Amino acid sequence: MLATAFTTAGDLGNGRSVLDAAAPAARDPLDDRLARAAPRTIEAREHIFCEGDRATHVYRVEVGHLCIYRMMSDGRRQVVDFAYPGDIIGLGALGEHGESAQAMERTVVRGMPLATLRELAQTDHRLGMKLYEALSRELMAARELLFTVSQRTATERVAAFLLALSRRAVRRGESATEIVLPMTRMDIADFLGLTIETVSRTLTRLRTDHVIDLEQCILVTICNPAALAELAQSSGQVGRRG
Template sequence: MSNAQLAINNETGHAAGVNEWLGDGQSAQIKMGSSFTTTHERPLDMHEHLFMIGDKQTHLYQILEGVIGVYKMLPDGRRQIVTFYYPGDMIGGGDKSNWTQHAEALCNAKVRCIPVSTVDTLITTEPGFGQALMSMLATELEETRDQLLSLGRKSALEKVATFLLRISRRNKREGADESLLHLPMKRAEIADYLGLTIETVSRNITKLKTTGIIRLESKSEISVKDISLLEELADGGN
């Protein structure tokens, strides 16, 4: 789920995630040696953009609440959501001076804004920070490559199963219930993430429901009844 940040802390088991320097989501300050540098928080309404393609990259963002969708567009309006960022994730971290895609809040959200200058300083002054950033990027690259496999080679049903499974695994990493999935995004956003249409996403969720693999508690709440079957479906194990 492109959760580079969490991946550092929870998936790969690295002790030194970026959060060590950036705080835990409560503090509005960053540890820099013995001093602190202030950052600011920014609340976002649903559908509000955090940045647009071409905007100057002035800050990195740490998600505090909600989910941010990052996407690319074709001139005729076709959209590809490239990743969903969840609380704990960092957006940015490359060295590009301008954003190469759009970022939009999929629900009410809050982010901490860290000036790039602060990041540059941290890299030189805090040994390990650069490493953590690099690890974050590597994890994100890896997840994007998994998504390539989904988009290029999986059927619609397999894509949907893979998507649900990712949420389940994120829950597990977070210590939440791995079989109760909350979908903060609409069907349209799932479709633009999986390279499908709304209707196809809906039909395949229905199919999973009919098969008894999942149950729809509400439109945005799904409980997984058979995780191992979902896993088999997700990577085409027949």
């Protein structure tokens, strides 16, 4: 098993963070239902649901990007995932949502009531299994992120993040080296457990080292994928734990 690591970007290593659009095209009752559901548009910075809200629907992202996060009473924030088109969010909520889902830009989703989902799952065992597997993947992704945040240095985290985004882009049929960041530095920082300054500095250093190229703060070009992968793994440090 590879140790790479993120839910958002290719879910670091293995499992996907959420049911992914790139899944096999077998007729899926969930997809069928969602395709018939009315689309709902969310403006930038608006929330689909918030931590503590009663969970009523699951949603599939059609257009745009979402940021899934938790807040602490004193304002500290932990981003747990970024949702891309095709991703399904709101799974795993028991009664109420454990995190908030905010649109990073104008975003379109389709929703399905939980009651309908439960009904479908009871008549179709394969769907029940799919939901279970989706949740398992989210759990794997969460632990992968835990690992990254807990054990890796700032450089390792940022490198792993970019690689994860790259992998995710490939799965979506996009370029592996030209990556558009839909999220702000603040979002990245709160995802990786760093500050915006550290994220910014780390990206700058990667640029001066010719590992990546940066344009308009939003477009990252991976110039040296091998070096980036190397940095993501151990960044040269050894330490007693190695």
